[in-house]
Amino acid sequence: MATAIEVNCATGEVTERELTAAEIEQREVDAAAYAVRKVEEDAAAQAAADAKASGQAKLAALGLTTDEIAALSK
Amino acid sequence: MANTYIQIGSTVTVGSGGAATIDFTSIPATYTDLVVKISGRTTEAANFTTLSLTFNGNTSANYSRKMIQGYNSSVASSGGSSETSLNLGYINGNNSTASTFGNMEVYVPNYTSANNKSVSIDAAQEINQATQAVLWLNAGLWAQTTAINQITLTPAGGNLAQYSTATLYGILKS
Numbered sequence: 001m002a003t004a005i006e007v008n009c010a011t012g013e014v015t016e017r018e019l020t021a022a023e024i025e026q027r028e029v030d031a032a033a034y035a036v037r038k039v040e041e042d043a044a045a046q047a048a049a050d051a052k053a054s055g056q057a058k059l060a061a062l063g064l065t066t067d068e069i070a071a072l073s074k
Numbered sequence: 075m076a077n078t079y080i081q082i083g084s085t086v087t088v089g090s091g092g093a094a095t096i097d098f099t100s101i102p103a104t105y106t107d108l109v110v111k112i113s114g115r116t117t118e119a120a121n122f123t124t125l126s127l128t129f130n131g132n133t134s135a136n137y138s139r140k141m142i143q144g145y146n147s148s149v150a151s152s153g154g155s156s157e158t159s160l161n162l163g164y165i166n167g168n169n170s171t172a173s174t175f176g177n178m179e180v181y182v183p184n185y186t187s188a189n190n191k192s193v194s195i196d197a198a199q200e201i202n203q204a205t206q207a208v209l210w211l212n213a214g215l216w217a218q219t220t221a222i223n224q225i226t227l228t229p230a231g232g233n234l235a236q237y238s239t240a241t242l243y244g245i246l247k248s
Contacts, residue, residue, distance in 0.1 A: 009102060047150075
């Protein structure tokens with residue numbers, strides 16, 4: 001059973017309790033949203049990497065050295 | 075300029091059974107800013123997963139963010155709006171090197187103000203590789219004007235694993 005650790009900042013009391021039904025439901029909603037968001041963010045990261053590689057290849061085709069391309073990428 | 079860190083409540087260290095959430099409640103309104111420092115790992119079978127935050131138990135679509143992500147050798151940016159929690163950054167999953175964690179700091183200025191709440195987050199994942207790194211710099215917004223009195227941390231997948239920690243600080247203006 002999933003639990004929540006709660007720190008009551010007024011009393012200093014720390015308790016551990018089972019999640020409520022509403023919290024479990026919200027957790028499932030959040031997990032579904034995360035799955036969608038992760039696909040989008042992974043795609044964005046991959047697109048950036050692909051664009052970088054493509055740009056570097058074009059610069060190399062123009063005759064720039066590896067050091068010159070690295071300097072432009074900084 | 076704020077110059078004091080005062081710990082509020084206890085540092086939470088997750089036990090062997092794991093925890094679905096860490097919840098700081100009844101946060102006093104006596105400070106200027108809040109800081110949460112987190113070292114987290116989840117039980118999810120993945121290299122990493124994100125850690126999310128909600129204020130005051132609010133899970134309505136009031137959260138938005140703009141993020142720069144350094145992921146291995148590339149840099150990307152993204153964002154989100156009308157989200158039901160604030161996505162802080164990556165923490166390590168169960169497939170990552172044992173006993174490694176994702177670490178982050180969440181800074182909440184003027185948490186008792188009657189304005190919408192801005193949040194800054196920096197997060198770095200400990201991935202034990204020679205040439206790669208994962209970093210998030212994140213600007214968050216909670217579009218609510220009530221004072222913050224509760225902060226809840228929840229991983230997107232799995233439970234927070236043993237030895238994950240979270241500590242809340244209050245910042246007083248000098």
